[in-house]
Amino acid sequence: MNPFLEKPKRLDEHLMTWTDMTPCPYDKRCVDPYTRTRVILMNGTEFENVWFSHQFHRNCQNGDVRRALALMRRSEQQQQKLVAALKPDDENMLEHTIGYEQLAVDLTAHLAKREPDEYVRNALNFALLEDFDHLYRYADFMEMEDGQHAENLVGCYTEIMPGRPTIAHHRYPFESVKRPIDNKAADLQTKLTVGIITAAEQQTMNYYMNVCAAYPNTPGRALYREIGMIEEQHVSHYGSLLDPKATWLENLLMRQYIECYLYWSCYETETDERIKCIWGQMLDVEISHLHEALKLLRKEEGKDYVQVVGEGSFPPPLKLESNIAHVRAVLAGTVQITACRESYTPVENLEKDTDFFWYQKKVNGDLGSVMSHQVIKKHIHTFGQDYRFQTAEHPLPVLRNRKEDNTDVGRTPCALEK
Numbered sequence: 349m350n351p352f353l354e355k356p357k358r359l360d361e362h363l364m365t366w367t368d369m370t371p372c373p374y375d376k377r378c379v380d381p382y383t384r385t386r387v388i389l390m391n392g393t394e395f396e397n398v399w400f401s402h403q404f405h406r407n408c409q410n411g412d413v414r415r416a417l418a419l420m421r422r423s424e425q426q427q428q429k430l431v432a433a434l435k436p437d438d439e440n441m442l443e444h445t446i447g448y449e450q451l452a453v454d455l456t457a458h459l460a461k462r463e464p465d466e467y468v469r470n471a472l473n474f475a476l477l478e479d480f481d482h483l484y485r486y487a488d489f490m491e492m493e494d495g496q497h498a499e500n501l502v503g504c505y506t507e508i509m510p511g512r513p514t515i516a517h518h519r520y521p522f523e524s525v526k527r528p529i530d531n532k533a534a535d536l537q538t539k540l541t542v543g544i545i546t547a548a549e550q551q552t553m554n555y556y557m558n559v560c561a562a563y564p565n566t567p568g569r570a571l572y573r574e575i576g577m578i579e580e581q582h583v584s585h586y587g588s589l590l591d592p593k594a595t596w597l598e599n600l601l602m603r604q605y606i607e608c609y610l611y612w613s614c615y616e617t618e619t620d621e622r623i624k625c626i627w628g629q630m631l632d633v634e635i636s637h638l639h640e641a642l643k644l645l646r647k648e649e650g651k652d653y654v655q656v657v658g659e660g661s662f663p664p665p666l667k668l669e670s671n672i673a674h675v676r677a678v679l680a681g682t683v684q685i686t687a688c689r690e691s692y693t694p695v696e697n698l699e700k701d702t703d704f705f706w707y708q709k710k711v712n713g714d715l716g717s718v719m720s721h722q723v724i725k726k727h728i729h730t731f732g733q734d735y736r737f738q739t740a741e742h743p744l745p746v747l748r749n750r751k752e753d754n755t756d757v758g759r760t761p762c763a764l765e766k
Contacts, residue, residue, distance in 0.1 A: 392551025457671035481511035516758030
């Protein structure tokens with residue numbers, strides 16, 4: 349599909365009533381896990397576009413452009429409210445969080461498997477192991493909180509076991525600044541990848557930032573606070589890959605194109621017929637937004653869409669699916685890797701006085717205050733072992749012990765040999 353060849357409606361024809369923005373939510377007891385994660389993905393995508401539009405609006409002197417942005421932004425806000433309303437009110441905070449982390453794992457793995465740029469692919473696989481570990485920590489916490497097993501929520505599509513331990517994710521801020529892509533030279537898939545993953549991780553960051561003070565007990569607040577800090581780190585990590593040379597209007601067009609692509613992908617892969625219809629309706633709205641962005645680009649900068657996205661036809665649809673083999677392979681091969689400025693390196697290769705070790709000592713000097721570790725320690729004390737869902741034994745012998753939480757892997761040299 350090429351959305352630039354579609355005939356759009358007028359923007360104000362898409363404005364909704366309150367009833368339009370109040371769809372029937374999915375049933376959490378029988379929803380397909382990837383329907384749940386698609387809802388989270390598109391909520392985050394809409395949120396990214398609303399906030400980009402606000403920042404553009406605040407940095408633009410052209411009244412005509414500002415008014416066009418205001419109309420698109422109102423429509424995006426309504427879409428976001430509609431998509432967010434698909435979450436049922438009886439889905440609690442931890443259940444919703446498991447959906448966030450399953451999305452992070454399977455979206456990142458899917459994008460990594462199809463990413464042609466090695467540098468971007470390495471960035472994805474690096475953060476993948478961290479979101480994978482977050483899923484494990486939240487799943488153990490959920491069993492302690494209400495006795496639920498997260499494997500029922502992820503549909504057995506995504507394994508739940510230690511990744512790169514969360515305590516190893518805490519790095520000096522400089523390590524999150526990566527080398528940006530060049531939009532003029534980059535493959536369309538790479539431009540899509542960077543935009544999609546940045547928006548998805550930003551949504552997770554926003555969610556955890558807001559709920560960390562709302563969780564009804566101190567351990568839960570501390571766990572969301574700690575992992576929320578890492579999600580902010582991931583947003584810096586992925587956001588630094590975006591091309592800073594792109595103009596505001598080029599960015600606007602690219603974001604609208606990404607939304608069209610994602611709603612089309614959701615429509616093509618959705619298994620719930622009722623929600624599939626919603627994805628189709630949202631695609632129609634986004635096609636109108638895309639054509640409005642193109643009109644502004646042509647008028648204000650004298651450019652056409654081919655200078656931003658190329659020919660315009662979508663690549664194959666993004667598909668949320670099980671990625672167990674990919675995650676296991678990345679885990680087995682790169683768990684000891686850490687970030688080092690614009691690159692990645694085994695912990696063993698770092699100098700003793702490097703920022704990574706200084707920051708680890710500064711933040712994690714007291715293991716008793718690191719909640720991601722304490723959650724597993726308490727689960728083991730309560731149940732005799734940690735909670736996992738595995739299809740086979742852990743690919744790393746050092747992480748197979750279910751009666752001890754490993755705090756060395758990913759942060760201590762030669763940790764895999766111990």
